[in-house]
Amino acid sequence: MILRWGIVIVVALVLNVGLLISAALLSSERPTPQDMSEPQTVSLIKLKDTAPPPPEPEKEIPEPEEKPNLDFMPELAAPSITGPDPLDIQISLDPSLFAMAPARGDFIFNSDDLDQPPRQMFRTEPVYPYRARQRNVEGEVKVKLLVKADGTVASLTILESTPQGVFDEAVKKAVPSWRFSPGKIDGRAVPSWVVTNVVFVLSN
Numbered sequence: 493m494i495l496r497w498g499i500v501i502v503v504a505l506v507l508n509v510g511l512l513i514s515a516a517l518l519s520s521e522r523p524t525p526q527d528m529s530e531p532q533t534v535s536l537i538k539l540k541d542t543a544p545p546p547p548e549p550e551k552e553i554p555e556p557e558e559k560p561n562l563d564f565m566p567e568l569a570a571p572s573i574t575g576p577d578p579l580d581i582q583i584s585l586d587p588s589l590f591a592m593a594p595a596r597g598d599f600i601f602n603s604d605d606l607d608q609p610p611r612q613m614f615r616t617e618p619v620y621p622y623r624a625r626q627r628n629v630e631g632e633v634k635v636k637l638l639v640k641a642d643g644t645v646a647s648l649t650i651l652e653s654t655p656q657g658v659f660d661e662a663v664k665k666a667v668p669s670w671r672f673s674p675g676k677i678d679g680r681a682v683p684s685w686v687v688t689n690v691v692f693v694l695s696n
Contacts (some may be wrong), residue, residue, distance in 0.1 A: 590641035600638065601684045606675040610639045610686050613673055619691060624658050633657050633663045633690045641681040643672045651687070663690050 549552050603609045625630070634652040637645050653660050667690070675684035 510559055599683070600673060601677070601682055602686060603675065603686065606677060606682070606684055607679075608676040610668065610672040610675045610684060612645075613643065614669075614671035616666045616669045618659070618662035618690060618692075620694075621658060621662055623692065624692070628694060629655065629658060630694055631659050631692045633659050633692075635667060635688060635690060636690065637667065637670075637686045638683065639672045639674055639686050640683045641674050643674045643681075645670055645672075646683070659690070659692050662692075
């Protein structure tokens with residue numbers, strides 16, 4: 493038995509040595525081929541990443557509102573055909589409403605509309621301008637007054653003056669203190685416009 497195993501071991505060693513020797517001989521006989529061509533230059537270009545654009549969000553389409561179905565028809569009130577005759581309507585105005593009319597032009601009458609025009613009760617004479625007196629200058633001022641229902645002067649407007657601008661200030665200072673018996677309609681005092689002339693004359 494021992495002899496048989498020894499023979500087997502020797503045979504195995506001989507085979508391994510033979511294989512190693514044959515492999516060495518084969519590698520030495522075949523030289524490694526070498527590439528003798530000239531090297532070529534290669535340029536590398538880095539491309540940017542082009543990502544696709546994000547998709548657009550889908551627009552929501554609003555659903556149409558459902559209209560309620562009306563099972564009935566609304567009753568509309570028919571206009572009344574019968575009524576009073578417009579020609580039979582009479583409008584009566586109380587003249588006392590005009591007694592407290594404001595001095596801004598509302599419900600103010602002209603002298604032609606009055607039953608009784610205003611009459612002057614108190615008059616303050618305007619002061620004669622000193623320069624006009626020294627130069628013997630005479631003149632006239634046409635003024636429009638608003639006489640209220642209580643007879644006082646609410647406002648005045650100079651319409652014309654001769655010579656122009658010489659006697660205006662004297663009139664503006666004197667006329668507001670004047671007092672009138674107011675104009676009347678149906679016996680009621682009402683505000684009205686009055687146009688009068690203020691004459692400036694030098695006495696001897």
